[in-house]
Amino acid sequence: xxxxxxNGNARSFEASAFTVAQLVGQMGLEGKRIAIERNGxxxxxxxxGETPLVSGDKLEIVGAVGGG
Amino acid sequence: MDxxxxxxxxxxxxxxVGTGKYQDFxxxxxxxxxxxARIVTVAIRRTNIGQNAGEPSLLDFVPPEQFxxxxxxxxxxxxxxxxRTLRLAxxxxxxxxxxxxxxxxxxxxxxxxxxxxxxxxxxxxxDGFDVMVxxxxxxxxxxxxxxxxxxxxxxxxxxxxxxxxxxxxxxxQIIIDTVKVPVLVDAGVGTASDAAIAMExxxxxxxxxxxxxxxxxxxxxxxxxxxxxxxxxxxxxxxxMPKKLYSAAPSSPTTGLIS
Numbered sequence: 001x002x003x004x005x006x007n008g009n010a011r012s013f014e015a016s017a018f019t020v021a022q023l024v025g026q027m028g029l030e031g032k033r034i035a036i037e038r039n040g041x042x043x044x045x046x047x048x049g050e051t052p053l054v055s056g057d058k059l060e061i062v063g064a065v066g067g068g
Numbered sequence: 069m070d071x072x073x074x075x076x077x078x079x080x081x082x083x084x085v086g087t088g089k090y091q092d093f094x095x096x097x098x099x100x101x102x103x104x105a106r107i108v109t110v111a112i113r114r115t116n117i118g119q120n121a122g123e124p125s126l127l128d129f130v131p132p133e134q135f136x137x138x139x140x141x142x143x144x145x146x147x148x149x150x151x152r153t154l155r156l157a158x159x160x161x162x163x164x165x166x167x168x169x170x171x172x173x174x175x176x177x178x179x180x181x182x183x184x185x186x187x188x189x190x191x192x193x194x195d196g197f198d199v200m201v202x203x204x205x206x207x208x209x210x211x212x213x214x215x216x217x218x219x220x221x222x223x224x225x226x227x228x229x230x231x232x233x234x235x236x237x238x239x240x241q242i243i244i245d246t247v248k249v250p251v252l253v254d255a256g257v258g259t260a261s262d263a264a265i266a267m268e269x270x271x272x273x274x275x276x277x278x279x280x281x282x283x284x285x286x287x288x289x290x291x292x293x294x295x296x297x298x299x300x301x302x303x304x305x306x307x308x309m310p311k312k313l314y315s316a317a318p319s320s321p322t323t324g325l326i327s
Contacts, residue, residue, distance in 0.1 A: 035160035067111025068086025068277025
């Protein structure tokens with residue numbers, strides 16, 4: 001069991017260990033143009049598969065939207 | 069060809085447009101096409117998690133391969149938040165580092181906080197970003213932003229989303245005269261004549277969103293803005309005739325009149 005704060009919301013997961021890449025896949029964001037910050041540090045896309053998540057991690061997942 | 073050169077790269081249009089406040093993405097794209105803009109601003113926001121993962125996105129309609137994306141820091145009220153947002157944008161856009169910095173000071177007026185803006189600009193320039201910076205029409209601050217290394221200075225004509233036009237053309241004139249990097253009016257343009265006047269003053273370009281998206285017919289207004297920016301630019305390059313209260317030199321011959 002693992003708890004992550006994703007975009008300000010706490011979420012619980014059954015698995016006790018997985019990577020950023022696995023989280024992205026689980027959330028249906030694979031192939032989407034996103035950027036991820038983990039505990040205030042950017043996780044480069046190339047590192048998603050090698051970046052393990054730990055309970056308590058705070059993640060920001062962002063994309064580009066319309067703006068002026 | 070008369071191009072807008074920013075950070076060593078030439079762009080065919082001097083009109084930069086935002087992508088917010090449109091009815092839908094199809095209208096966004098149609099307005100961009102009518103405006104002729106090559107650079108479009110985008111905002112960086114939290115992704116909707118677990119909701120409509122398959123729904124269309126701005127990127128499907130305005131592909132970053134076809135337009136130069138200018139990620140902004142709209143909604144940021146501190147230098148730290150602005151820097152963080154643009155670092156995420158750079159990662160999101162595969163290392164693309166041309167960005168629009170704006171740090172706001174007040175949610176009611178959206179007036180820029182130039183103290184935080186200067187602080188963020190220092191960090192971003194050092195970090196390798198090409199910073200186009202939104203600021204007030206204070207010529208001293210504009211010069212300081214240039215000295216820090218910003219690639220373009222973008223003073224407001226009037227407040228964001230106000231459509232009030234150019235409130236202080238004299239300050240803009242001083243900025244244009246003192247700053248060597250491109251000067252673009254960003255914010256406040258309401259209609260085509262505002263854009264033409266800014267360009268006639270000698271601005272290098274204009275960035276707008278609400279003036280187009282907030283028009284009754286955004287696509288037609290986008291076309292009007294394209295023409296206004298081009299007309300204003302040509303008038304600036306042509307050099308206007310001096311103003312005189314009256315003229316003793318009529319345009320028609322003074323001889324050969326019938327009597």
